[in-house]
Amino acid sequence: MTAVVRRKPTxxxxxxxxxxxxxxxxxxxxxxDGASVxxxxxxxxxxxxxxxGYHVNHLARGLIRNESGIVCLIASGIGTPLQAAMLxxxxxxxxxxxxxxxxxxxxxxxxxxEHALRMTLNYRAEASVILSGSPPASIVTTCLDNGQRLxxxxxxxxxxxxxxxxIDNEGAARDAAAMLARAGCRRIAVVSSTAGTASLVAxxxxxxREATKLGLETLPHRAGPTSYASGAASARxxxxxxxxxxxAFCVTDLLALGFMxxxxxxxxxxxxxxxxxxxxDDIEQAGWASYELTTxxxxxxxxxxxxxxxxxxxxxxxxxxxxxxxxxxxxWRRSVRVSPALKDA
Amino acid sequence: MTAVVRRKPTxxxxxxxxxxxxxxxxxxxxxxDGASVxxxxxxxxxxxxxxxGYHVNHLARGLIRNESGIVCLIASGIGTPLQAAMLxxxxxxxxxxxxxxxxxxxxxxxxxxEHALRMTLNYRAEASVILSGSPPASIVTTCLDNGQRLxxxxxxxxxxxxxxxxIDNEGAARDAAAMLARAGCRRIAVVSSTAGTASLVAxxxxxxREATKLGLETLPHRAGPTSYASGAASARxxxxxxxxxxxAFCVTDLLALGFMxxxxxxxxxxxxxxxxxxxxDDIEQAGWASYELTTxxxxxxxxxxxxxxxxxxxxxxxxxxxxxxxxxxxxWRRSVRVSPALKDA
DNA sequence: TTGTATGCGTTATCAG
DNA sequence: CTGATAACGCATACAA
Numbered sequence: 001m002t003a004v005v006r007r008k009p010t011x012x013x014x015x016x017x018x019x020x021x022x023x024x025x026x027x028x029x030x031x032x033d034g035a036s037v038x039x040x041x042x043x044x045x046x047x048x049x050x051x052x053g054y055h056v057n058h059l060a061r062g063l064i065r066n067e068s069g070i071v072c073l074i075a076s077g078i079g080t081p082l083q084a085a086m087l088x089x090x091x092x093x094x095x096x097x098x099x100x101x102x103x104x105x106x107x108x109x110x111x112x113x114e115h116a117l118r119m120t121l122n123y124r125a126e127a128s129v130i131l132s133g134s135p136p137a138s139i140v141t142t143c144l145d146n147g148q149r150l151x152x153x154x155x156x157x158x159x160x161x162x163x164x165x166x167i168d169n170e171g172a173a174r175d176a177a178a179m180l181a182r183a184g185c186r187r188i189a190v191v192s193s194t195a196g197t198a199s200l201v202a203x204x205x206x207x208x209r210e211a212t213k214l215g216l217e218t219l220p221h222r223a224g225p226t227s228y229a230s231g232a233a234s235a236r237x238x239x240x241x242x243x244x245x246x247x248a249f250c251v252t253d254l255l256a257l258g259f260m261x262x263x264x265x266x267x268x269x270x271x272x273x274x275x276x277x278x279x280x281d282d283i284e285q286a287g288w289a290s291y292e293l294t295t296x297x298x299x300x301x302x303x304x305x306x307x308x309x310x311x312x313x314x315x316x317x318x319x320x321x322x323x324x325x326x327x328x329x330x331x332w333r334r335s336v337r338v339s340p341a342l343k344d345a
Numbered sequence: 346m347t348a349v350v351r352r353k354p355t356x357x358x359x360x361x362x363x364x365x366x367x368x369x370x371x372x373x374x375x376x377x378d379g380a381s382v383x384x385x386x387x388x389x390x391x392x393x394x395x396x397x398g399y400h401v402n403h404l405a406r407g408l409i410r411n412e413s414g415i416v417c418l419i420a421s422g423i424g425t426p427l428q429a430a431m432l433x434x435x436x437x438x439x440x441x442x443x444x445x446x447x448x449x450x451x452x453x454x455x456x457x458x459e460h461a462l463r464m465t466l467n468y469r470a471e472a473s474v475i476l477s478g479s480p481p482a483s484i485v486t487t488c489l490d491n492g493q494r495l496x497x498x499x500x501x502x503x504x505x506x507x508x509x510x511x512i513d514n515e516g517a518a519r520d521a522a523a524m525l526a527r528a529g530c531r532r533i534a535v536v537s538s539t540a541g542t543a544s545l546v547a548x549x550x551x552x553x554r555e556a557t558k559l560g561l562e563t564l565p566h567r568a569g570p571t572s573y574a575s576g577a578a579s580a581r582x583x584x585x586x587x588x589x590x591x592x593a594f595c596v597t598d599l600l601a602l603g604f605m606x607x608x609x610x611x612x613x614x615x616x617x618x619x620x621x622x623x624x625x626d627d628i629e630q631a632g633w634a635s636y637e638l639t640t641x642x643x644x645x646x647x648x649x650x651x652x653x654x655x656x657x658x659x660x661x662x663x664x665x666x667x668x669x670x671x672x673x674x675x676x677w678r679r680s681v682r683v684s685p686a687l688k689d690a
Numbered sequence: 691t692t693g694t695a696t697g698c699g700t701t702a703t704c705a706g
Numbered sequence: 707c708t709g710a711t712a713a714c715g716c717a718t719a720c721a722a
Contacts, residue, residue, distance in 0.1 A: 012698090012699055013700070013701095022709090024700085024709085024710095025708070028699095028702095032701075037708090053491065055463060055466035055491075057467070058467040058468050058469075058700095059413060060404075060408055060698075060701085063402070063405055063698095064700055064702075064715095066355070068404060078429060079429045079433035081429075083429075084428075084429035085424045087423055087432070087448075091448055091449070091450035092450050095449070100464060102415075103436055103446050103448050104436070105433065122400050122401055122402070123403050123445070145398055258633075264634075285630060288602065288603075288606055289606035289609075290636070355714090357716080358716065368692070369715095371691090371693080372716095373717055377717070380717095380718095381692095383692085401715090402714090402716065404716095405715040405716040408699065408700090409698050410698090
């Protein structure tokens with residue numbers, strides 16, 4: 001076990017310069033945009049670099065330029081359809097913008113978000129996008145102090161200097177209540193989760209408020225985490241008794257799909273004939289033929305553009321970044337009974 | 346627009362040292378594992394660091410230690426359930442191992458994989474995991490030369506020095522054929538995609554070989570990319586005529602679910618009574634009550650462990666890394682007609 | 691245990 | 707357009 005610590009003969013600008021017969025500066029300039037190099041020098045350098053397999057060290061470059069090119073994506077529940085779609089869109093958009101995504105998979109609680117943000121600082125990320133969870137205030141100011149850009153998704157809190165992109169949960173939830181009222185539903189199950197996320201409670205509360213105003217009865221229920229299984233559990237719990245509701249507003253599509261499956265396969269209910277369901281998010285599965293869930297769309301590409309806008313704006317992060325509120329458009333499919341009145345309209 | 350280039354007063358070890366009344370080295374030692382610092386010095390440093398909001402610059406650290414702590418994950422179709430699950434597991438495992446994931450979302454073709462690997466080199470990633478797509482040989486050797494660890498997922502090619510973790514596609518496909526034969530199926534649709542991925546064609550070919558051997562008729566079909574929509578399209582194409590098959594082996598769950606939905610809702614077929622379907626992957630949706638798809642599981646956590654093993658093994662990447670073949674366990678659900686004979690066993 | 695000096699690979703500055 | 711030189715922030719060999 002005589003560990004021979006053999007330092008890899010690393011290939012750097014120096015070596016390329018020697019092989020090309022030019023100075024290190026020439027090599028550097030060849031690889032920096034907008035630097036002035038003569039075509040022949042550039043050519044010699046490129047040839048030498050290719051031969052040696054040289055690649056600019058972004059760690060060193062970031063060190064001197066004080067810009068790493070790294071943007072951190074902090075999320076929890078990456079495997080979930082909506083989060084996965086966001087990650088997909090964001091990583092792509094970042095690459096198109098010449099940045100690179102570092103993803104931090106965190107539990108979502110404040111301490112793990114803080115941990116993630118520390119890592120973010122360690123790698124001198126130019127920006128961090130918090131897809132889920134809420135960061136403690138202290139670390140937020142530290143990030144800001146270090147010149148890091150911060151974007152929060154679906155957080156109500158307005159913090160000086162940090163960007164915000166939010167879905168209009170309240171508006172959509174109100175629409176959902178009106179939708180079900182028009183369909184002639186009277187007793188509405190409101191199925192949410194124990195996660196207690198800001199958007200989720202916003203949807204739940206806004207829906208209940210509006211439904212009450214419209215004279216509807218609401219039955220809130222939270223069976224567990226935000227998942228298919230919890231939705232199914234809620235259905236079994238709510239639909240077992242005699243005095244069952246006639247519709248459900250699920251704060252998430254995943255909950256809605258679980259709810260639908262349990263309602264149909266365990267309880268034998270017909271949707272939408274005997275029971276109406278409205279979801280939220282418009283994940284891919286909501287459009288599948290087995291569900292045809294009418295829901296409210298989180299416009300992923302629009303959210304991504306907004307986030308990119310927040311990241312890209314003025315390099316020096318002074319001045320308040322305007323927070324963006326994005327509408328969640330209703331997607332009409334076939335899980336809600338359509339009343340004759342609505343058909344006319 | 347007089348852009349005042351105000352260089353942020355960056356907080357570094359120097360500043361912490363001054364505030365703590367010690368040397369820069371003391372600060373450095375405080376933050377490096379296994380360095381010798383007296384408790385009181387350490388305490389002073391920690392206090393000063395907290396007050397200043399100091400965070401070790403991993404870019405600089407990586408520069409001098411020649412280890413960045415970065416592992417790159419190269420994937421395409423991140424929004425897809427299986428890929429998302431892999432990303433979820435990998436990011437978590439990497440964090441537990443003290444590394445951090447950089448994700449490169451690439452189109453999957455060789456040139457974009459090569460582009461991604463270049464980026465990987467730029468950031469001096471310690472390892473790269475290629476979840477999808479095949480890298481050109483030249484860039485592979487460059488990565489290896491630069492001391493970067495390489496792990497390929499579900500690639501048949503054995504390359505000297507690069508790790509491989511694969512699902513036993515052939516074995517599972519053979520099992521699938523036997524499964525459908527025992528169920529009494531005779532004409533089997535083999536639905537695949539136009540992607541032409543190594544694993545996919547391996548499954549398709551192995552299935553056809555085994556099915557033929559068992560005296561079954563096979564009807565290969567490829568409607569488009571590996572998606573729900575393609576599966577549905579295949580169903581509509583294959584089940585329209587009079588001489589329809591009585592079962593389908595879909596090389597991916599996503600294809601299978603689309604196939605099932607179209608078969609049931611567009612063609613009115615009953616599954617499994619009138620038609621049997623077998624999938625591959627065991628994505629979450631396969632277990633949903635509307636589908637209950639019998640399929641073969643890609644054991645995500647096991648795959649993740651294998652990959653982590655490949656990454657973690659011997660720092661200096663000499664010697665061939667043993668490639669790992671992971672079994673895909675059959676998951677029996679309810680999309681395959683069960684014959685009496687099988688019930689006895 | 692602590693401090694000093696050196697180097698990691700790069701780019702910005704400046705003189706030619 | 708080119709080359710020499712000084713940083714960037716950090717870890718470590720060495721001397722104390």
